[in-house]
Amino acid sequence: MTDLIPQIPLTGFLATMWEIQADRVRKARREAGFSELARGVACMGPVLDFAGALRRQRPSGPVRVIAEVKRASPSKGPLFPEAKAGDLAARYEQAGASALSILTEEKYFLGHLDDLQEAKGQVSLPVMRKDFLIDPYQIAEARLCGADACLLIAAMLGPSRLDEMCVAALEFGITTLIEVHGEEDLAWAAEAVEKNRTRRPGWLPVVGINARNLATLQVDKEQVLRLGAALPEGVVKVAESGIRDESDARRALAAGFDAILVGEALVTAADPGKALRDLIGL
Numbered sequence: 001m002t003d004l005i006p007q008i009p010l011t012g013f014l015a016t017m018w019e020i021q022a023d024r025v026r027k028a029r030r031e032a033g034f035s036e037l038a039r040g041v042a043c044m045g046p047v048l049d050f051a052g053a054l055r056r057q058r059p060s061g062p063v064r065v066i067a068e069v070k071r072a073s074p075s076k077g078p079l080f081p082e083a084k085a086g087d088l089a090a091r092y093e094q095a096g097a098s099a100l101s102i103l104t105e106e107k108y109f110l111g112h113l114d115d116l117q118e119a120k121g122q123v124s125l126p127v128m129r130k131d132f133l134i135d136p137y138q139i140a141e142a143r144l145c146g147a148d149a150c151l152l153i154a155a156m157l158g159p160s161r162l163d164e165m166c167v168a169a170l171e172f173g174i175t176t177l178i179e180v181h182g183e184e185d186l187a188w189a190a191e192a193v194e195k196n197r198t199r200r201p202g203w204l205p206v207v208g209i210n211a212r213n214l215a216t217l218q219v220d221k222e223q224v225l226r227l228g229a230a231l232p233e234g235v236v237k238v239a240e241s242g243i244r245d246e247s248d249a250r251r252a253l254a255a256g257f258d259a260i261l262v263g264e265a266l267v268t269a270a271d272p273g274k275a276l277r278d279l280i281g282l
């Protein structure tokens, strides 16, 4: 897969982001080719079990939280621009996070791949690269920077590219969090999950429902609860975006989600560790 053209028509923020990512991949490839990266990946140690860390063992168990390092967002602007990824990651771990999400997108989220490496060096939790990944090259990059998992946005990739990215992730030994927002991309995700299960029996899929539509950046919290019920069986279910307090977390749990992904409410709190502890109810 060397072409960097969207497989499906993209609008709004997703279209803008595709162009930015395609540029980044072209530039990065000039510095280090794909085969060079793949060789590096082959020398990496084992990954941590991101999916297993999120699955709730009993229905009454505490909510699993993926705590996010996010300096800024396209909708709100700067949130915690001076955040140190390693420090924040360590505070999240101490406060009881089950896994971490590290935004590596530079232009709108003020993240960097170095943040991933820095966070990974400070914690023993599974860490996910959160970005708008469009090419297997970026999955190899994630793995080389210590990621145990990476985000795949179904509405950005379309069905066949999503599947190709899943194959690359399996190859590089990294877990995927497949993110959906609506019914169409949910169907693509379900298809990709089924194919991957055939490729790797026993593979535990992780699917996230994002309350935010990434083309328009609008949030619809009810949509998450509705679509949660439509997720296939045997999938680790993650509710993403707009979760601010314990009542939001409780609603996600009641709707059958295993885990929640929280960024803004933590990074904008005076004490992110305390905000996380309150959310988990420890």
Ligand SMILES: O=P(O)(O)OC[C@@H](O)[C@@H](O)c1c[nH]c2ccccc12
Pocket: 068, 070, 130, 131, 132, 179, 210, 240, 241, 242, 243, 261, 262, 263, 264, 265
């Ligand atoms: O900051 P919030 O509202 O708690 O949301 C976190 C996370 O869900 C959000 O950052 C996110 C979800 N999907 C994404 C895709 C790309 C970038 C960011 C995201």
